[in-house]
Amino acid sequence: MERGEHLVDSIAVGGIVTVRDRLLEKQSQGKKVYRLESGDPSFPVPEHIREAIKKALDEGHTHYTSGAGIKPLREAIHRKLVEENRIPVKDPGHVLVTNGAMNALYIAFHALVQPGDEIIMPDPTWTETADNVILAGGVPVRARLDCGDGYRYGAEAIEAAVTPRTRAVVINTPHNPTGMVLRREELIPILRLAERHGLWVISDEAYEHVLFDGRKHVSAASLGYERVLSIFSMSKSYAMSGLRLGYLSCNDDRLVERMAKLLRCTINGVNSATQIGAIAALTGPQDATSRMAEEYQVRRDALWEGLQEVRVLHSFRPQGAFYLWARIDESWEGYAGMRGGRAMTECLIEETGIGSVPGEVFGPAGAGHIRFAFSCPTDQVVAAAAILKRRWAD
Ligand SMILES: Cc1ncc(COP(=O)(O)O)c(C=O)c1O
Structure with a gap:
């Protein structure tokens, strides 16, 4: 690297943030906007969790905590991982509490990657997965997901990307941005391949509870x-x-020790009151989580049905997460070669106030695609679906 250049300069400012800022600007001018660009749940935090956080503040839980998380939370997470996810985590000492899954990805890649190590991930992929690999000095290597086979992430494409520098394979199910969900029989060959090549698997399960049509989440580490x-x-x-x-689990002592050091030198512990709220979340009633998933399915259906009549978009029916991924038909008048996604996002903001994200933000395979998030309120999703249908139906 030349003097004056910096590794951080090689990652983008953020394609999703740019769209969000444009929409907020329009909103401030009194224009109606539909926030289908970012994946932020519209729901309030369930009441028992809010109460636990308020009580924690009142009782003075406002001091530094252990960098890796408070003991009762690590114990509650350990129980959840063993009982619900069926992951044989050795003990609560092999669980780390992080500042969101984002921070977990950051410390995981920093603990694993040596300069030049390659990390295989799906293409398209959530932007920050690749960014965090780059920040750790690694090289993201993308295994293309094709619309022809329902954007499946398969062992064959991963195997083709393996080189002597490969260190790990990223799995993300349910998947952002396509909404694809991997089944047990699809995960097993990926794990076998990892075993054959001595690779680590980073399993990003941020959407484990957002599944549609009765699907069940399978954790890679349970296999x-x-x-x-x-x-x-x-x-x-x-x-x-x-x-x-967020949190992570890993049974390797050396990696856990490295990641605990990284936590100490970055966040030095998650907000103390939030950690107590997280115990309430994990040990309390889970019905709010299921109700949210049911409402996401209502939104998925509304958007999916609306888009069926939009002749310029070929949509993939989401199986989980809250994103709808669509390929833009080349017959669309705004389709400018591989930049179709960006052109359509622009057109939607300007003409309709609907937010979206150009597919190319998520990697080369995203060119000519667009992503809609349906985590904003149901009435916004329904209204956006109706507008899209009116704008592009035959
Ligand atoms: C695939 C994926 N992983 C991880 C995250 C990070 O979640 P958080 O940092 O809010 O826990 C996100 C957020 O959108 C995501 O889409």
């Missing part, structure tokens, strides 16, 4: 392969996005 680092988030499961709490 018998040891070298899996599993990452979870409270942002989507409990609508706690702004409270910033």
Whole structure:
């Protein structure tokens, strides 16, 4: 690297943030906007979690905590991972509490990657997954998901990307941005491949509770392969996005020690009151989480049905997460080669006030695609679906 250049300069400011700022600007001018650009749950944090956080503040839980998380929370997470996810985590000492799943990805890649190591991930992928690999000095290597086979992430495409520099494979199910959900029989060959090549698996399960049509989430680490680092988030499961709490588990002592050091030198512990709220979330009633998933399915259906009549978009029916991924038909008058996604996002903001994200933000395979998020209120999703239908139906 030349003097004056910096590694951080090589990652983008953020394609989603740019769209959000444009929409907020329009809103401030009194224009109606539909916030289908970012994946932030519209729901309030369930009441028992809010109460636990308020009580924690009143009782003076406002001091530094252990950098890796308070003991009762690590114990509650350990129980949840063993009982619900069926992950054989050795003990609560192999659980780390992080500032959201984002921070978990940051410390995971920093603990694993040596300069030049390659990390295989789906293409398209959530932008920050690739960014965090780059920040750790690694090289993101993308395995293309094709619309032809329903955007499946398969062992064959991953195997083709393996080189002597490969260090790990990222799995993300339910998947952002396509809404694809991997089944047990699809996960097993990926884990076998990882075992054959001695690779780590980073399993991003941020959307484990947002599944449609009765699907069940399967955690990669529950399938018998040891070298899996599993990452979870409270942002989507409990609508706690702004409270910033995620966690990870890993049975490798050396990696856990490295990640604990990284936590100490970065966040030095998650907000103390939020950690107490997280215990209430994990040990209290789970009905709010299921109700949110049901409402996301209502939104998925509304958007999906609306888009069926939009002739210029070929939509993938989401199986989980709260994103709808669509390929833009080349017959669309605004389709400018591979920049179709950006052109359509622009057109939607200007003409309709509907937010979206150009597919190319998520990697080369996203060119000519667009992503809609349906985590904003149901009435906004329904209204946006009707506008899209009117604008582009035959
Ligand atoms: C795939 C994926 N992983 C991780 C995260 C990070 O979640 P958080 O940092 O809010 O826990 C997100 C957020 O959108 C995501 O889409």
